[in-house]
Amino acid sequence: MNVLIYLVPLALGVGLIALFAFFWALKNGQFDDPDGAAHRILSDDDLKK
Amino acid sequence: MAEAVDYSLFVDRSGDGASRIEFAVEGGEAPLSISAIERTLAALPGLDDARLNLTKRRVTLAWRDASFDPATAIAALRELGVKSHPLRVDHGEEAEARHAQWLLKCVGVAAFATMNIMLLSVSVWAGNATDISPETRDFFHWLSALIAIPAVAYAGQPFFRSAAAALGRRELNMDVPISLGVLLAVGMSLYETANHAEHAYFDSATMLLLFLLAGRFLDQSMRRRTRAAAGNLAALKGETARRLGADDEPVTVPVAALQPGDRVVVRPGERIPADGVVLSGASTLDDSVITGETARRPVAAQDRVHAGGLNFEGALVVEVTAAAADSLLDEIERLVERAADAKSRTLRLADRVARRYAPVVHVTAFATAVGWILAGAGVHAAIVTAIAVLIITCPCALALAVPAVQVVASGALFRAGVLLNASDALERCAGVDTIVFDKTGTLTLPEPGVANRADVAPDLVAAAGRLAQSSRHPLALALAREARDRRPLLDAAEEPGRGVRAVIEGVEARLGSPSFCDVAAPAPASGSTICFRLGERTAVFAIRQTLRPAAVETVQALARTGLRLIILSGDAPAAVAPIAEMLGVAEARGGLKPADKIAAVEALKAEGRTVLMVGDGLNDAPALAAADASLSPIAAVDLARAQADAVFLGETLAPVADMLRVSRKAMALMRQNLGIAVVYNLVAVPLAILGYVTPLVAAAAMSGSSIIVTLNALRAGPIRPKDRDRAAPVNIEAMRALAPEVLP
Numbered sequence: 202m203n204v205l206i207y208l209v210p211l212a213l214g215v216g217l218i219a220l221f222a223f224f225w226a227l228k229n230g231q232f233d234d235p236d237g238a239a240h241r242i243l244s245d246d247d248l249k250k
Numbered sequence: 251m252a253e254a255v256d257y258s259l260f261v262d263r264s265g266d267g268a269s270r271i272e273f274a275v276e277g278g279e280a281p282l283s284i285s286a287i288e289r290t291l292a293a294l295p296g297l298d299d300a301r302l303n304l305t306k307r308r309v310t311l312a313w314r315d316a317s318f319d320p321a322t323a324i325a326a327l328r329e330l331g332v333k334s335h336p337l338r339v340d341h342g343e344e345a346e347a348r349h350a351q352w353l354l355k356c357v358g359v360a361a362f363a364t365m366n367i368m369l370l371s372v373s374v375w376a377g378n379a380t381d382i383s384p385e386t387r388d389f390f391h392w393l394s395a396l397i398a399i400p401a402v403a404y405a406g407q408p409f410f411r412s413a414a415a416a417l418g419r420r421e422l423n424m425d426v427p428i429s430l431g432v433l434l435a436v437g438m439s440l441y442e443t444a445n446h447a448e449h450a451y452f453d454s455a456t457m458l459l460l461f462l463l464a465g466r467f468l469d470q471s472m473r474r475r476t477r478a479a480a481g482n483l484a485a486l487k488g489e490t491a492r493r494l495g496a497d498d499e500p501v502t503v504p505v506a507a508l509q510p511g512d513r514v515v516v517r518p519g520e521r522i523p524a525d526g527v528v529l530s531g532a533s534t535l536d537d538s539v540i541t542g543e544t545a546r547r548p549v550a551a552q553d554r555v556h557a558g559g560l561n562f563e564g565a566l567v568v569e570v571t572a573a574a575a576d577s578l579l580d581e582i583e584r585l586v587e588r589a590a591d592a593k594s595r596t597l598r599l600a601d602r603v604a605r606r607y608a609p610v611v612h613v614t615a616f617a618t619a620v621g622w623i624l625a626g627a628g629v630h631a632a633i634v635t636a637i638a639v640l641i642i643t644c645p646c647a648l649a650l651a652v653p654a655v656q657v658v659a660s661g662a663l664f665r666a667g668v669l670l671n672a673s674d675a676l677e678r679c680a681g682v683d684t685i686v687f688d689k690t691g692t693l694t695l696p697e698p699g700v701a702n703r704a705d706v707a708p709d710l711v712a713a714a715g716r717l718a719q720s721s722r723h724p725l726a727l728a729l730a731r732e733a734r735d736r737r738p739l740l741d742a743a744e745e746p747g748r749g750v751r752a753v754i755e756g757v758e759a760r761l762g763s764p765s766f767c768d769v770a771a772p773a774p775a776s777g778s779t780i781c782f783r784l785g786e787r788t789a790v791f792a793i794r795q796t797l798r799p800a801a802v803e804t805v806q807a808l809a810r811t812g813l814r815l816i817i818l819s820g821d822a823p824a825a826v827a828p829i830a831e832m833l834g835v836a837e838a839r840g841g842l843k844p845a846d847k848i849a850a851v852e853a854l855k856a857e858g859r860t861v862l863m864v865g866d867g868l869n870d871a872p873a874l875a876a877a878d879a880s881l882s883p884i885a886a887v888d889l890a891r892a893q894a895d896a897v898f899l900g901e902t903l904a905p906v907a908d909m910l911r912v913s914r915k916a917m918a919l920m921r922q923n924l925g926i927a928v929v930y931n932l933v934a935v936p937l938a939i940l941g942y943v944t945p946l947v948a949a950a951a952m953s954g955s956s957i958i959v960t961l962n963a964l965r966a967g968p969i970r971p972k973d974r975d976r977a978a979p980v981n982i983e984a985m986r987a988l989a990p991e992v993l994p
Contacts, residue, residue: 234303
């Protein structure tokens, strides 16, 4: 059972990373335009021809 | 009418020379294309960045080059068929956006905590049933506490603040029992954990927060969308004033650009753009926006007028005395406050429930503790049971029951192009059994055109067009577009439902109904006529209208659901009949004055009917107010919109059917949800009082009831194409034969 001593905090750490990733995305405006994001992914404008 | 408009008022300049401007955009029928719009704008010289936000329907431009003129962007967009209008910087909207971000962060923290604590809790529950060692259980409980305490301290703030504010006012709202339940659950769990107990309620506390935060975030984001849409509407409506230049030629300028000393023309049906003094003209004003007084006030030269007053009868020339820098924002605020009020009143309803609910909960919990002590249980066991009662009765399902439905329903309506204006619009529309339609501008498109221009002497067309500029009646606007001379007639007076008259070069001119102009006009087979009399010369203009897209399908689908449909029009009966026939509406009356429409609506109400009035126009406003529920197309003159419970956007009539369908569904679901919440409490509370509520039962009951209520609310949701297409196929060709020029 000693394996829990580091496995459980490790799992929490992974969860925390996800939480900070969410905060980062929020701060960078990733959730500002959900409708537009659905269309932008289909656009090839950012490709250099 | 291409005149220079000064956009500098809308530009947001930061200190480092960068400029920003935001446009509300509207693409008509075609969907907005991100790549087309952004590519076109990016090609403009001097522009650094252009970004379209499709959710808010706004374009943001950023540039540093001082020579860049935002007007070039508007022109470029117009070539794409996109209408755009600059928005003023709205700090209230920014504050709401920050609040939404904060709520979303709280949701994120609560979700993280709930998921990880649940991971630990499930292990403990499984372990309790098998062979978990007390040390491992304590370790898991302490880890849960380590996650729960900071998470609750952070994510619980929206509730704690609201509860503290309510208690400060010596009131109870829904957040008081929520806060109490969460804090007690955490506190008791800490105590139990320190005493190596089997049960801890950390998972209940965080899960409760997660559900309630999600509901609150959805509610807030719906309100934010309505606010952004209202801002766009106000901007696209283009709050403008007709400022008279030195040559008496009116030039359209944004209201915000008005300066004291400017002279503006205010036509009937328009609001006074800024505080001022009347220079010439006579009219009556409805100042109800300003004073709450609904009786109209006559005004003449030298009278003071205030921004927001609605001009009824005659064109006025007003000298501005106070700049109207905030007028557009005021308009947005009015729209938003009405939309926000719609929300807050439902919250108040929830608070009313809470005011009765919270004392019952607290008394029940207290009675449980006392009861168990009297029954001989230990004080510790009695208090644990009492707290379990508090946790289980946390009004999770109850707090979600009504708002969840409203969020989903208003969201669905929003996507269908309907904006709710009044708090109880959903409720009142749900009970409707009779729909009264106005014809002009409601069943038909608001902008008809003059059909027989070639048959009328050019000077009569010009004179009629000039007079028509003083009227806001949709038929007159078609004529006004024919006018070459854009100087309005200053002494023109409009009689609602009849016509407009003025003196042109010493000769009396009248424009309006045949009886008003004393002209014998042969009733046209279709379309409408507008008569004009200039002294002894007369002319009859044929103005033809087209039905709104989907009008036939929508009206016939409504008729099939058993609704009684009636057309009440101020237009000539001969013009109403073909449209009624085409739509299949048996009851149609024409030639009605505003008072007749009110009488008709009142008569229906006296029969015990619940009436929905769908209309726009100056002569509908009183009828909209008289009906049980009202709906206006957004192209309506300000007066109609001010009275309607909801407005719909775009050209199609389909939103009328959507509004009815969604509101009926929403009402049924709200009742169901409240029923579910009551049943949940009837089952859960006795269990809690008897002491059977372990953390496992609490978690299952709370999440179960909340999920059921939320899923049930989602059924109010999307308007599926199949709902709309249920109309029988319409034989367009047969109708074209009936009235060729009315169909689109």
